[in-house]
Amino acid sequence: MMELLGRIAGALADLNSEELSRLIQEALEGGIPPTRILEDGLRRGLEEVGRRFEAGEYFLSELLYGADLMSESMKTLASRFNFEGSGGRGVIVLGTVRGDIHDIGKNIFKMFAEGCGFKVYDLGVDVDPERFIEAVSEENPDVLGLSALLTTVLPEVELVVKKLEEAGLRDKVKILLGGNAVTEEFGRRIGVDGVAADAVQGVGLCREWTAGGRA
Ligand code: B12
DSSP states (O other), X not given: OHHHHHHHHHHHHTTOHHHHHHHHHHXXXXXXXXXXXXIIIIHHHHHHHHHHHHTTSSOHHHHHHHHHHHHHHHHHHXXXXXXXXXXXSEEEEEEEBTTXXXXXXXXXXXXXHHHTTEEEEEOOSSXXXXXXXXXXXXXXOSEEEEEOOOGGGXXXXXXXXXXXXXXXXXXXXXXXXXXXXXXXXXXXXXXXXXXXXXHHHHHHHHHHHTXXXXX
């Protein structure tokens, strides 16, 4: 299984679209869970694309193409998730914070969460703090998920937490951080409820927090 996942990572890294679709089909037919295909295949492949870009081996257009291939492959996988019914498990408001337009990781988390029965309100990318507060107050979610890939936007994450406190909403929602810019240490310092290294761990925390059903 790891060998096939390694080939999937390699096909994405090489931007070989035909080979990539073929290998994903092979993996699905072979019964490999879509979560593994995403985390151990596609995600590793895109990281390698990023590495080649940083090393000057790929141009920006190739980096963007790699991101596109990843998004396209996610669409193929989305239909294979076991949907446990929409919204039964809980509600999540989700978005990438202001100043950051990375959305692939956020979209994967969304897909996993929906696959596990959560209703997700996705506010998109470059989201103003006020918009997060508005959505928390309107949708009354169990979890607020914030994505940040740029270290320069960490103050934005902190600002959302501060504004939630000011609005008197902080105790009504669990705050979950994700994206490569956030660390456990940062999460502890600004007082969030959880920091996830990947989408699977993030959904695990959401399940834990909503295990007793909705309040
Ligand atoms: C693809 C990419 C882009 C694409 C984004 C396309 C898109 N639609 O998202 C483009 C080309 C547009 C881009 C632009 C930029 N990028 Co960029 N980009 C990347 C790259 C190569 C991959 C990111 C990615 O999608 N990974 C795959 C996904 C699946 O992984 P992930 O995001 O980590 O998500 C997983 C987890 O983190 C988690 N997760 C993520 N969000 C959330 C949220 C929640 C709630 C939960 C629970 C979990 C969760 O779940 C996901 C699945 O497990 C990274 C390098 C890298 N190796 O990460 C750089 C990187 C993130 N970019 C970087 C930079 C600097 C930029 C630019 C500023 C470049 C520039 N100089 O112009 C711009 C910023 C534009 C902006 N304002 O946001 C830096 C950030 C450095 C830093 N520490 O701040 C990186 C790390 C590259 C580097 N080493 O320099 N980028």
